[in-house]
Amino acid sequence: MYVCGVTVYDDCHLGHARSQMVFDTLHRLFRETGHIVRYVRNITDIDDKIIKKAREASRPISEITGRYIDSFHRDMARLGILSPMAEPRATEFLAGMISLIERLLSVGAAYAAGGDVYFRVRKFPGYGELSHQVLEDLMSGARIEPGEEKEDPLDFVLWKGAKEGEPSYPSPFGAGRPGWHIECSAMSLHYLGPTLDLHGGGLDLLFPHHENERAQSEAATGATFARTWVHNGFVTTRETKMSKSLGNTRSIRSFFEDSPYPEEVTREWLRYFFLSTHYRSPVDFTDQALASAKLALDGLYQCRALLPAEDEGEGEDRSTFRTDFMDALSSDLDTPVALSVLHEAKSRINPWLAGGRKGASPVDPREVRALFDLAGRTMGILLAPPSRWVSGLRAAGAPPVPEISETEIVRLVALREEARKKRDFREADVIRDRLKESGIVLEDQPGGPPRIRRI
Secondary structure, three states, rough: OEOOOOOOOOOEHHHHHHHHHHOOOOOHHHHHHOOOOOOOOOOOOOHHHHHHHHHHHHOOOOHHHHHHHHHHHHHHHHOOOOOOOOOOOOOHHHHHHHHHHHHHOOOOEEEEEEOOOEOHHHHHHOOOOOOOOOOHHHHHOOOOOOOOOOOOOOOOEEEOOOOOOOOOOOOOOOOOOOHHHHHHHHHHHHHHHEEEEEEEEEEHHHHHHHHHHHHHHHHHOOOOOEEEEEEEEEEEEEEEEOHHHHHHEEEEEHHHHOOOOOHHHHHHHHHHHHHHOOOOOOEEEEHHHHHHHHHHHHHHHHHHHHHHOOOOOEEOOOOOOHHHHHHHHOOOHHHHHHHHHHHHHHHHHHHHOOOOOOOOEEOHHHHHHHHHHHHHHHHHHOOOOOHHHHHHHOOOOOOOOOOOOOHHHHHHHHHHHHHHHOOOOOHHOOOOOOOOHOOOOEEEOOOOOOOOOOO
16 A cells, blocks of 8 residues: 655645545554555655745755655644554655666667656556546647656646756766655555555645656556545635645644643544545535534544443344444445444434433443444544543543533423423423533423434
């Protein structure tokens, strides 16, 4: 499993957070299902943007990349992202890139011109298939920049000849530096061989980056480059893609610093928010959507807090919760459906919990607990002990997760019923509002006791 990582010239933003959470969930899912995961996530530490940043700051490139690599690792720790097997940096694999370019030259898939080396796009018959591009359509927007000596406007650079004021490295084609696309091909080949089980990244990488990776890798090895491709959708603000070039990004660091909650709470809150939308769909980052995610996650923690100990409780029926949950994740990583299974379990067991655990539970509470634990291992949520979740909210000055006992709920419901019988509706409303403040909603039923629901 190879995932394109970050180009280290600035702090990571929430678009990066979503991408990392998507592939972290895949990583966790594969491990949960018994696979040995060889996960490689690269770091691009030589690039035009990095050179520009270093020049503007009048600092060495190594200082810029070192600073933002450290920042990236701090962000991954904040997000609770599992570490990959390997995290290669492009500058550490120059020999592999040069070797790959030499191979492409030897088979006629590449050519040297003006100190640069280019890939012959038309020599690769399947070019455009991955991103559903048509060569004739691409030609209308293609051009040859001044100083380039391409044979064809569609050709892309594998090696850039040295320029004054830019870093360069020796090679058989002359001093220079690698093009962006060849970096990932060389690093993935080194660690994972010619064929990947899964290659992933953001949707913005589909073309040209992944299309070019595929073309040059398959031209060099003759093997299928990746069996499966996974691209996560954009994070938007006001339905516009979050992008550094548009100036509408929000850094991961600032989101955590601005959050009223401790890191442990903020991490799961953000995870729940992103995983509530299918990874291929765009997600609009709004305060309202964030608040809804927080309430939904609070509801799951409230349920978890009331579950009996692991060796207590027995249900009337065996549930299909685990099967349904894993089926959802195994069906193109359908995290919204997986989350709905958690809420279905919560809804089925909450009345029994709210009623003081009298009689048999409609579902085995041990199965619900096991389901929540499974969500922790695969989705990275519901990992905190409920008491720490509550204390984290209190420390932030936020309304705490209610800690009302089942006995107190039963007592207040009985008092409200008594007030209603006496037609003291004002007192009944006061009790109802008191329960609602503690996360308990009473839904009156005709001819019977109210339905008790936790929010």
